[in-house]
Amino acid sequence: MKNCDVNYKNYLQILKEELVPAMGCTEPIAIAYAAAKATEVLGCIPERVIVEVSGNIIKNVKSVIVPNTNHLKGISAATAAGIIAGQAEKKLEVISYVTEEEKQKIKEYLGTCAIEVKMADTPFIFDIQMNVFYKDSSVKLRIVNYHTNIVLIEKCGEILYHKEATVSKEDGLSDKRLLNVEDIIDFANSVDIKDIEDIIGRQIEYNSSIAKEGLKNSYGANIGSVLLSTYGSDVKVRAKAKAAAGSDARMNGCELPVIIISGSGNQGMTASLPVIEYANELQVSKEKLYRALVISDLVTIHQKTGIGRLSAYCGAICAGAGSGAGIAYLYGGGYEEISHTIVNALSIVSGIVCDGAKASCAAKIAAGVDAGILGYYMYKNGQQFRDGDGIVKKGVEATISNIGKLAKDGMKETDKEIIKIMIGN
Structure with missing residues (x-):
């Protein structure tokens, strides 16, 4: 993808709009x-x-x-x-x-x-x-x-x-309907690092800092620390622990900022911290990490486009699949590996509900990241979920589309019931 292409400019603008700092939920x-x-x-x-x-x-x-x-x-x-x-x-x-x-x-x-x-x-x-x-x-x-x-x-x-506002249309922001997995990978491979250096560099700095704080001190349910003390310090565990710890800190009063995605700090951390941890383990170049994060970020945003900012569907699941895609890329994966990773991950954990921001978000993040990692290793071992397996359809875009329908339309009544339960009605 050339930097003069419409998609190149649009994808870069999406990153600029979505990866912004926020303090707190x-x-x-x-x-x-x-x-x-x-x-x-x-x-x-x-x-x-x-x-x-x-x-x-x-x-x-x-x-x-x-x-x-x-x-x-x-x-x-x-x-x-x-x-x-x-x-x-x-x-x-x-x-x-x-x-x-x-x-x-x-x-x-x-x-x-x-x-x-x-x-x-x-x-x-x-x-x-x-x-x-x-x-x-x-x-x-x-x-x-x-x-x-x-x-x-x-x-x-x-x-x-x-100004006029349209239900479910984000007026004033770039059109994310142009996103697709194949073009996301093309953009990540071809983007001039100078164009994304500040955006991605800040994401690494901010989100790594709050994850470190979450593991160092006591916040919420301390899911990150529980994971490490229970399952050890293998990279698969560390990837989940870092993202969970950042969430626990953020949900429970830590005053460090994070870089958000799709309006969510939890999604921003889930899409980035596991990829950063794997990059450190694999000792890849800074450029490789930046490109992997572009894939994770944009895959997460792509999934959320069909769902909307808020839903009964846990957004960390989208980001967990995104991080799996980024990890697949770090291992040298291309379109096939990344697509199957996403489909496998979504098959495993789609259906986890969002019942508001709180300490349990960290545990859901751990589950989402675990599904992303498992989705990749399934494919590496010749295993995959196929067309007709529940909500899975042939091709990654068809499956992502189904997830959007499930979360946005199918879970409307679920969302209402969750809210009734939470406010005591």
Whole structure:
């Protein structure tokens, strides 16, 4: 693929858009961003707040710690953090710099300000509407489809900013429907390393740092440490442990940033850390690692395109299959090896549900990475799942398409039931 080709430019732009830094779980951070921006427009600290969110936002914020808040959880905590300490211009790093004094003010604000949380009646899976009030002034700000996509800013009844939004269409971002496994491999093989050096280099640096922190200290269920102490330090175990440890740290208050994929830090770590670990084991060149990460990242994004940002389907499964593809590439695999790795991995663990962001995400990540690794070794041993085996269809693209239908359409009712269970209805 030549660098003047449309696909080359599009694939590079997708990486630039998707591989961005974020601190903490991205759904509470999106709420903090909405709160910070609404407060900025209001011009003062609100005395009353109404937050209207879709069910999937409730699901992904309910049980996760909001960073830089002294371990507060939930929508109200994320809202208060954005109002008191948020810097809207930093977007998904909106509360990355919070002083001890501000942390105390966040706690005090939660005790004095009425923050009402409502479930929105909306067709959008990802929907946050922040309504802030001070005396006779008010601001309404709405984000839909993805974490920083503001579609409405209204102050005192006057519309300051508005753009149309389409359900399940990520307006303003590159068209990911052009992605396919064959072209992803072509792009990874031909991309000028200078074009991806900053993007991928930052991914390696940030995600490796939080994985190291997760293994060094106690976070969540400490899945990474459990894996290493139980199964030893073989590369297959380390690959799972590093990704799980990064997730445990991130879900449970660690204030280090990660590089996300498809709006998810967990997916960003799952797609990258196992590949990095295998690259270290195999002692491949820096260039080979970068190209392998491009494959893992884009394969993950490709799968998520048909599913959407949020779903009842665990996104770490997509990233686990992506990491398997990257590992296959490190071993010298081409289209055939990578395609079979993806299909095998998806056959094993598709069906793991997303019941919100929390400590158990780390264990699901370990399962997803394990399936990616097993998917590769199955093929190396002459084994594979074939057309007609359940949801598997002939060809990797047909199987990925089936996963999208399963997750987006087939699991709609599952998603609703999960949310009902989580909120006690």
